[in-house]
Amino acid sequence: DAGVIQSPRHEVTEMGQEVTLRCKPISGHNSLFWYRQTMMRGLELLIYFNNNVPIDDSGMPEDRFSAKMPNASFSTLKIQPSEPRDSAVYFCASSTGTGGSPLHFGNGTRLTVT
């Protein structure tokens, strides 16, 4: 089991550029979650999918953020245009989807927007 795989591990970009974060969930997991972690706000749920369908995107901060899950093994989180306040660690996690099932996290993408 390779776990949840995120890429890239680090991303440094200039304000205004488009950023795409990628995630491969654990095979067989049908729920996928995108979180953002900062010192100020802690861990925030941005959006989650169940069976590739977005269920709750109320945590997505602005229209600049979008997420897709075209198939069961791949998801992207896109920020366009990026701003310095988007700097954070972005985590992807997956689970089997039942209410009592734990999340399995990737190692995160550290995004720095200058």
Add this chain to the structure above:
Amino acid sequence: AQSVTQLDSHVSVSEGTPVLLRCNYSSSYSPSLFWYVQHPNKGLQLLLKYTSAATLVKGINGFEAEFKKSETSFHLTKPSAHMSDAAEYFCVVSDAPGSSNTGKLIFGQGTTLQVKP
């Protein structure tokens, strides 16, 4: 609505002494509860989970937690701290009954555990 409150933002212990990280929850039904640990520059890792079976749950690395419904608590303990236990710990509650397929988790604000030599 479900919620969790971690009562301490920072806990400092000496190596070899007991660890207690406190968590209280609020839930309108029998909850699923979890503790996660995050080491620096790493993702979160599941320590243990409670899903309405035994109230005393044993996890990895010698940690355990006890579900106390009367106190709405799920405190994390370890008899003897090790330097490698220094990390951020999160108490988590599921927002859905066990039979639901939404599986959204509610995270506490985290407790930083410092272990002094």
